[in-house]
Amino acid sequence: MILTVALNTALDITHHVPALRPGTSHRVAEVTERPGGKGVNVARVLAALGHEVTVTGFLGGTTGRILRDRLTGVPHLTDALVPVSGTTRRTVAVVDERSGATTRLNEPGPVITHAEWSAFQEVYEDLLASASAVALCGSLPPGVPVGAYAGLIRTARAAGVPTLLDTSGAALRRGVAGRPDVLKPNAEELAELTGSHEPLRATQDARRRGAGAVVASLGPEGLLAVTPEGRWRAAPPHPLHGNPTGAGDSLTAGLLSGLVEHRPWPDRLVRAAALSAATVLAPVAGEFDRRAYEELRTGVTVSREASAA
Numbered sequence: 001m002i003l004t005v006a007l008n009t010a011l012d013i014t015h016h017v018p019a020l021r022p023g024t025s026h027r028v029a030e031v032t033e034r035p036g037g038k039g040v041n042v043a044r045v046l047a048a049l050g051h052e053v054t055v056t057g058f059l060g061g062t063t064g065r066i067l068r069d070r071l072t073g074v075p076h077l078t079d080a081l082v083p084v085s086g087t088t089r090r091t092v093a094v095v096d097e098r099s100g101a102t103t104r105l106n107e108p109g110p111v112i113t114h115a116e117w118s119a120f121q122e123v124y125e126d127l128l129a130s131a132s133a134v135a136l137c138g139s140l141p142p143g144v145p146v147g148a149y150a151g152l153i154r155t156a157r158a159a160g161v162p163t164l165l166d167t168s169g170a171a172l173r174r175g176v177a178g179r180p181d182v183l184k185p186n187a188e189e190l191a192e193l194t195g196s197h198e199p200l201r202a203t204q205d206a207r208r209r210g211a212g213a214v215v216a217s218l219g220p221e222g223l224l225a226v227t228p229e230g231r232w233r234a235a236p237p238h239p240l241h242g243n244p245t246g247a248g249d250s251l252t253a254g255l256l257s258g259l260v261e262h263r264p265w266p267d268r269l270v271r272a273a274a275l276s277a278a279t280v281l282a283p284v285a286g287e288f289d290r291r292a293y294e295e296l297r298t299g300v301t302v303s304r305e306a307s308a309a
């Protein structure tokens with residue numbers, strides 16, 4: 001199975017408003033509520049593609065119960081989330097229907113105790129024994145050490161399991177030093193990590209910091225991959241309009257799907273770019289439009305960059 005780690009699970013609430021004006025009241029036109037946190041989204045997309053997937057991390061309180069209920073019965077998905085005394089966070093995304101812009105408010109998450117963190121690490125080590133790959137995704141809840149991802153990556157490497165890291169801020173800076181096989185930053189995270197706003201330079205720099213391969217999501221410009229086998233850019237056939245929430249998680253799912261099937265990099269990038277684009281086109285944040293995915297798989301272009309990395 002593929003293992004996804006969602007240390008900071010969330011109940012994602014999306015509000016649609018005709019136009020967002022800070023400092024005023026709004027009538028919400030439409031609300032959706034769904035289980036989230038990056039690792040949960042990745043797990044759901046992999047399961048929808050037919051991969052056996054196990055999600056671990058933390059959950060607690062009323063929101064945690066809702067999250068667990070929503071994951072129960074999802075085909076191909078096993079819930080190995082560890083209960084904690086705190087309460088799973090909510091995230092709120094407000095979609096301005098006029099401009100299409102999305103504003104996000106992400107709560108910090110429950111405080112994790114030392115005992116809960118130790119319990120998680122035991123569960124994680126046990127799960128690695130049957131994992132073909134592991135994705136470590138999202139922010140760290142308070143109480144989890146900032147170097148957590150580096151440690152989890154090292155444990156996976158000792159177990160012979162390839163890793164993909166997708167996080168931000170200090171967790172990313174420290175995590176990359178653990179030498180993940182794949183790092184998946186967006187343009188902002190890449191710039192924050194390396195101090196460079198030039199994507200190719202920043203992606204190469206991120207590799208030098210410890211990542212085996214770096215696949216950067218550059219929004220409408222598609223993906224830039226710098227790997228030991230070469231460099232590629234991948235992009236959907238035309239610009240897409242919709243809600244980008246979860247598009248990066250679908251990208252991660254596409255990369256993992258190709259990795260566990262030992263597909264060459266260009267194939268992995270086609271899957272990743274098509275899934276990511278099909279998520280932007282789906283009406284509910286974090287889900288993907290299956291028909292669009294199948295169509296986009298034939299429309300994504302992958303081009304090799306001039307020289308090998």
Ligand SMILES: O=P(O)(O)OC[C@@]1(O)O[C@H](CO)[C@@H](O)[C@@H]1O
Pocket residue numbers: 008010012035036037038041091104106137138139140168245246247248249286
């Ligand atoms: O606060 P984090 O962990 O960085 O991001 C959390 C989050 O915004 O990311 C997902 C979209 O990628 C949402 O499902 C989720 O709630």
